[in-house]
Amino acid sequence: MYTVQVEAVCSLKTxxxxxxxxxxxxxxxxxxxxxxxxxxxLAKNKVGPIIKTKSGTQSEYDLKTGSRQVDIVTEIDKQxxxxxxxxxxxxxxxxxxxxxxxxxxxxxxxxxxxTFIVDPIDGTTNFVHDFPFSCTSLGLTINKVPVVGVIYNPxxxxxxxxxxGNGVRVNGEEYDYKKKQVQMGPLIINKSIVALQPGSxxxxxxxxxxxxxxxxxxxxxGGFVHGFRNLGSxxxxxxxxxxxxxxxxxxxxxxxxxxxxxxxxxxxTGGRVVGANKDEWDVPVDNRTYFAVRGSCDDSGKDQAxxxxxxxxxxxxxxxxx
Amino acid sequence: xxxxxxELKQIExxxxxxxxxxxxxxxxxxxxxxxxxxxxKANQVDLVTKSDKNIELIIKARLKELYPTFHFVGEEEYIxxxxxxxxxxTFIVDPIDGTTNFIHGFPYxxxxxxxAVGGKSVVGCxxxxxxxxxxxxxxGNGAFVNDEPIAVAKRPLTLQKSVVGLEGGADRADxxxxxxDIKMETYKxxxxxxGGFVHGFRSLGSxxMNICYTALGIFxxxxxxxxxxxxxxxxxxxxxxCGGTxxxxxxxxxxxxxxxxxxxxxxxxxTADEQKKFAEEFWAQTTGDLKY
Numbered sequence: 001m002y003t004v005q006v007e008a009v010c011s012l013k014t015x016x017x018x019x020x021x022x023x024x025x026x027x028x029x030x031x032x033x034x035x036x037x038x039x040x041x042l043a044k045n046k047v048g049p050i051i052k053t054k055s056g057t058q059s060e061y062d063l064k065t066g067s068r069q070v071d072i073v074t075e076i077d078k079q080x081x082x083x084x085x086x087x088x089x090x091x092x093x094x095x096x097x098x099x100x101x102x103x104x105x106x107x108x109x110x111x112x113x114x115t116f117i118v119d120p121i122d123g124t125t126n127f128v129h130d131f132p133f134s135c136t137s138l139g140l141t142i143n144k145v146p147v148v149g150v151i152y153n154p155x156x157x158x159x160x161x162x163x164x165g166n167g168v169r170v171n172g173e174e175y176d177y178k179k180k181q182v183q184m185g186p187l188i189i190n191k192s193i194v195a196l197q198p199g200s201x202x203x204x205x206x207x208x209x210x211x212x213x214x215x216x217x218x219x220x221x222g223g224f225v226h227g228f229r230n231l232g233s234x235x236x237x238x239x240x241x242x243x244x245x246x247x248x249x250x251x252x253x254x255x256x257x258x259x260x261x262x263x264x265x266x267x268x269t270g271g272r273v274v275g276a277n278k279d280e281w282d283v284p285v286d287n288r289t290y291f292a293v294r295g296s297c298d299d300s301g302k303d304q305a306x307x308x309x310x311x312x313x314x315x316x317x318x319x320x321x322x
Numbered sequence: 323x324x325x326x327x328x329e330l331k332q333i334e335x336x337x338x339x340x341x342x343x344x345x346x347x348x349x350x351x352x353x354x355x356x357x358x359x360x361x362x363k364a365n366q367v368d369l370v371t372k373s374d375k376n377i378e379l380i381i382k383a384r385l386k387e388l389y390p391t392f393h394f395v396g397e398e399e400y401i402x403x404x405x406x407x408x409x410x411x412t413f414i415v416d417p418i419d420g421t422t423n424f425i426h427g428f429p430y431x432x433x434x435x436x437x438a439v440g441g442k443s444v445v446g447c448x449x450x451x452x453x454x455x456x457x458x459x460x461x462g463n464g465a466f467v468n469d470e471p472i473a474v475a476k477r478p479l480t481l482q483k484s485v486v487g488l489e490g491g492a493d494r495a496d497x498x499x500x501x502x503d504i505k506m507e508t509y510k511x512x513x514x515x516x517g518g519f520v521h522g523f524r525s526l527g528s529x530x531m532n533i534c535y536t537a538l539g540i541f542x543x544x545x546x547x548x549x550x551x552x553x554x555x556x557x558x559x560x561x562x563x564c565g566g567t568x569x570x571x572x573x574x575x576x577x578x579x580x581x582x583x584x585x586x587x588x589x590x591x592x593t594a595d596e597q598k599k600f601a602e603e604f605w606a607q608t609t610g611d612l613k614y
Contacts, residue, residue: 125521129540131485131524131535132540193422197522198523202514202519214506218490218502220494220495221496226422226425227525229526230488244354245354245429
């Protein structure tokens with residue numbers, strides 16, 4: 001069993017300015033593997049069946065306002081988030097919660113405390129169109145680092161889970177990622193398949209940067225990647241990289257809940273998440289731009305670092321999000 | 323030679339059996355295992371593997387045994403400029419569609435076997451063994467996935483609310499007016515808030531799977547240039563049996579042959595007028611004609 005000691009605020013008292021005496025710092029023993037199991041059960045038994053039965057049935061949906069008219073939220077997203085939140089609150093009352101539907105811009109922040117970071121339904125457009133790549137993505141950060149990740153796609157019945165130091169499981173079975181990485185060979189830009197998603201912002205400099213970068217990556221004069229794939233779900237893209245189906249995933253505009261679970265899973269397979277822009281080697285979970293790369297047989301990390309640098313040289317412009 | 327509806331259904335059944343029992347297990351077992359050794363074809367991106375060739379031979383032998391008078395056109399033995407698709411019954415076969423997926427182990431490689439008579443697709447079977455999805459149809463007999471009839475949801479079809487299958491393809495020579503350039507510019511127009519402003523695009527790297535997903539109504543459409551008769555023949559029949567339509571990828575190409583190279587599949591579940599209007603709105607976003 002792998003456990004971590006964390007410094008966390010156990011008291012639920014309001015933190016006043018200067019009210020340091022109200023705080024009880026204590027040491028919590030957190031068994032990550034048991035949290036992983038709990039999240040797996042929640043994803044598979046409670047959330048999955050709802051996603052599966054409701055997929056493709058929501059012809060009525062809200063469109064987010066302004067420039068993001070293709071960003072879809074359904075009533076089901078909100079309901080599922082409430083189910084998850086209620087369940088987690090009961091089991092882990094001291095942990096914080098950040099979810100896509102309850103997020104308030106500028107107010108919701110990720111602290112060092114144990115924090116569940118949750119996307120109830122990742123790939124909402126897929127969900128509405130019944131494209132079988134909508135999933136639930138449940139992550140936990142401690143000290144802002146993703147330490148548990150569970151992703152469940154009920155359409156293909158794929159449950160992939162990990163916790164820090166405990167490796168990766170697929171539908172409960174230990175996943176031999178090393179064997180897969182041997183088959184995949186070295187990590188090289190023009191032998192790789194990259195996940196790319198234009199997202200819902202379709203104007204302005206970020207859109208231009210993405211389109212130019214895609215063209216550079218594909219072009220025979222540029223990265224000349226084997227191909228790109230677009231699954232319309234950040235969590236599924238990260239899961240597929242961890243499984244060795246894809247080599248990397250480059251995106252901007254997503255949020256912590258899109259990547260938190262996948263980030264932990266990917267780390268456990270030797271993969272790495274950096275920023276989408278050049279030289280962003282070390283980024284926080286809410287960075288908004290991400291570049292995820294699979295693990296390779298080269299344990300020194302040189303392979304990976306070269307791949308990342310080579311990829312960045314195809315990025316034309318800078319992705320930036322408020 | 324024309325074939326009755328029940329003869330077509332029998333042929334469909336024979337292909338389904340061949341796919342499920344012989345071809346599927348091979349594809350599944352060999353996917354993702356040979357990334358480090360593959361032959362180069364037209365360029366670095368288009369990968370052909372030994373498995374591809376072996377599987378084509380197996381399919382050809384079995385179909386010859388069952389239907390000795392039928393012709394056979396397969397991806398691996400096709401000779402550009404020489405191989406023609408005759409009017410007589412002809413099996414048109416892609417042993418492994420989505421070769422790049424196959425090489426990388428991305429679970430969207432499949433086998434695509436179609437039968438054309440008079441240059442029209444009348445039987446189509448596509449099997450993705452990774453996801454255990456076998457799509458099959460024959461003309462007048464409806465379409466099925468794993469023997470379950472496919473029922474396409476009735477939904478209005480509009481460009482702005484659509485999800486479209488789009489691929490980068492293997493042809494990447496980048497110069498103004500090139501096919502690659504037209505594709506990239508068209509994708510930009512489709513996505514842009516000043517253009518089509520579609521809900522999204524998806525890329526799975528397999529033409530046959532993209533057409534099947536369009537047939538099911540999971541995609542609203544799939545637009546492609548550069549693929550071949552064997553990439554589309556099987557899917558075409560499945561699509562039509564689901565109420566979808568296949569036209570050309572370039573403006574005004576309402577009626578195309580099976581080896582047209584530039585295709586545009588549109589889902590059913592809506593009226594023919596909606597399909598027509600969708601096609602015209604989509605074509606308006608293209609920046610030129612794709613030529614192969």
